[in-house]
Amino acid sequence: MTKYAKDYSVGELMCVTLAREIEDGDVIVLGSFTPLAYASYILAKITHAPNSTLLAYAAVDFRPFQLSFIRAESSATIGASCIWTMLEDLNSVHLKGRGDVEAISSIQADQYGNINLSVVGEYDSPKLRGPGGAGAPEVIKMHRKMIGYFPNHSKMTFVPKVDVITGTRYVIDAEERIKQGYRPGPIKYISNLAVITKEKKAKPFRIDSLHPGVTADQVVENTGFDLEVPKDIPETELPTAEQVRLIREEVDPYGTLAFDFKPGKERLGYLHEILQKELEAIGYA
Amino acid sequence: MTTESKVGKLGDIKKIIKDGDKVAVGGSWLGGHPMAIIREIIRSNIKNLTAITVVGSIDIDLLVGAGCLSRLMFSFVSMEAFGLAPNFRRAIEKEGLPYDEITGLAVIIGLEAGGRNMPFLPYRGPFGSDLVKYRPEFYKEIKCPFTGEALIAAAAIVPDVAIIHATRADHTGNVQIEGTSGTDVEMMRAAKKRIVSVEEIVSPEEIRRNPYKTKIPKFQVDMVIEAPMGAHPCACAPSYVFDPWHIMQYMQAAASPETFQQYLDHYVKKPEWEYLEAIGGIKQASILRRLAREVKFL
Known part of the structure; x- marks a missing residue:
């Protein structure tokens, strides 16, 4: 009988939900340093997916490591195969x-499987110039599953149509994906x-599952599309109680996972x- | 016979980088950017550059804030967990800096095309992306001559100069990169001229002891500059980590043009050795090196 955790944060719930998307043997790619994605993949690697291959920076098949705000790149590099x-x-x-999974996030996402990491507003006179998509706008089409994670489910993020299509899943239906030479898999937003x-x-x-205490109405109200x-x-x-213990004691003892869930004003203090x-x-302070 | 030396000083970069050049900037995310060369570009007052980056951060933000660019080609510019790049945002949102936002794969494949001396390379590109529509000079839809399949042609990118930072090189220009090389190798192949700064210059014998680490052979290098901690405040994995304390300070300074000017005066517009003292000298360097080594595997 599985022993579920009684005490967990929404960050830990999202982390575990994303980790469960990783299947043993998957090839998993990490882009920018995003604590949630790193924690999820490393958790999966040390629990149910020991045969997965992790890629980050230049490192391929790196040893799972303890997360740190500053050391992800050197950890992946030193532990690389x-x-x-x-x-x-x-x-x-x-x-x-x-690739099986490269979890992405986005400023806006819409009902068609488009993401926007470019601008909010008009492309030539933007209200907000975003970072751009790096590889994300293209690899979301190529990977088996398109997984997105969004720490703030709102109509600001889930819009009917993105202001700019930086990238798109493009081919969605399984039969069509196979026909065009891509492996079939869903779009899933956590x-x-x-x-x-x-x-x-x-x-x-479709609403697949609701987090504890959340109603379907609440999700519908906070989503800008049907x-x-x-x-x-x-x-x-x-x-599970064990997953939460592993996150807190092994994978992320410094609490980097909580960083994405802090309001903008508290982030700097938390980072310090x-x-x-x-x-x-390391005996320096 | 003696071998030719390509060793130069930071001050020599203006012999290669000229006003108006297209400059490919190596490194990726918060790692491996040639920051000492970037600072020297600002000190040398080189202007009207077009910077080309795949995944840029403080390197691009500094060049933008110091007014060195007249155009920018990028797929991503961000300070990652520290936030969006302040000067980059301000220049585009308020000052209308012209730019070409190109998907990451198209920049890399475009550089590869440049390196192969091809006008383009085809791939199953970003169909459905608005960026393809907005920048037809970089993307064209073509048909496969064998199967008729629709493909995207990514236009070749040929920088005038590539600048990268690496772990070590010998005086003839054989370059070893221990950690993340990003698109450094492709940039060096594609560019007409290339400058590399390194943590240390070593003997050719030292390079030959481990040729597997040599990513760029000497004929693809025009100038080698020794610049210890030359990626600071970015990382040079696995030697040292990025400097989060300095980056936080940078983020505060770059929040307004006035305070950013003070940052430039205090840190950048002085000799590189004084920069290394200003950021905390040997103590800070050893903290960043120690952090890079002390990793814990699970």
Whole structure:
């Protein structure tokens, strides 16, 4: 009988939900340093997916490591089985469709499987110039599953149509994906409220599961496009007590995972706290 | 016979980088950017550059804030967990800096095309992306001559100069990169001229002891500059981590043009050795090196 955790944060719930998307043997790619994605993949690697291959920076098949705000790159590099250039990465994983998951986030996401990391507003006179998409706008089409995570489920993020299509899943239906040389897999968005999924171009996103205490109405109200709302929606599977222990004691003892969930104003102070702990751990502070 | 030396000083970069050049900037995310060379570009008052980056951060933000660019090509510019890049945002949102936002794969494949002396390379590109529509000079839809499949042609990118930072090189220009090389190798192949700064210059014998680490052979390098901590405040994995304390200070300074000017005066517009003292000298360097080594595997 699985022992579920009684005490967990929404960050830990999202982390575990994303980790459960990783299947043993998957090839998993990390882009920018995002604590949630790193924690999820490393948790999966040390629990149910020991045969997965993790890629980050230039490192291929790196040993799972304890998360740190500053040391992700050196940890991945020192623990790597192979060091690639970006072009080798592209040629070997992305273009061939060998990647299973690269979890992405986005300023806006819409009902068609488009993401926007470019601008909010008009492209030529933007209200907000975003960072751009790096590889994300293209690899979301190439990987088996398109997984997005969104710490703030709102109508600001989930819009009917993105202001700019930086990238798109492009081919959604399984049969069509196979026909065009891509492996079939769903679009799945994990938010702080729920998990929503899209598998057919002609059908809307469906609420797959609701996080504890969240109602379907609440998800519908905070989503800027129509959702399919099944009659009986299951609760998102809770983190187990062991998963929460592993996150807190092994994977992320410095608490980097909570960083994405802090309001903008508190982030700097929180960061100073993490850094202080990291310094103390190496005997410097 | 003696071998030719390509060793230069930071001050020599203006012999290679000229006003108006297209400059490919190596490194990726908060790692490996040639920051000492970037600071020297600002000190040397080189202007009207077009910077080309795949995944840029403080390197691009500094060049933008110091007014060195007249155009920017990028797929991503961000200070990652520290926030959006302040000067980059301000220049585009308020000052209308012209830019070409190109998807990451198209920049890399475009550089590869440049390195192969090809006008373009085809791939199953970003169909459906608005960026393809907005920048037809970089993307064209073509048909595969064998199967008729629709493909995207990514236009070749040929920088005038590539600048990168690496772990070590010998005086003839054989370059070893221990950690993340990003698109450094592709940039060096594609560019007409290339400058590399390194943590240390070592003997050719030292390079030959481990040829597997040599990513760029000497004929693809025009100038080698020794610049210890030359990626600071970015990381040079696995030697040292990025400097989060300095980056936080930078983020505060870059919040307004006035305070950013003070940052430039205090840190950048002085000799590189004084920069290294200003950021905390040997003590700070050893903290960043120690953090890079002390990793814990699970």
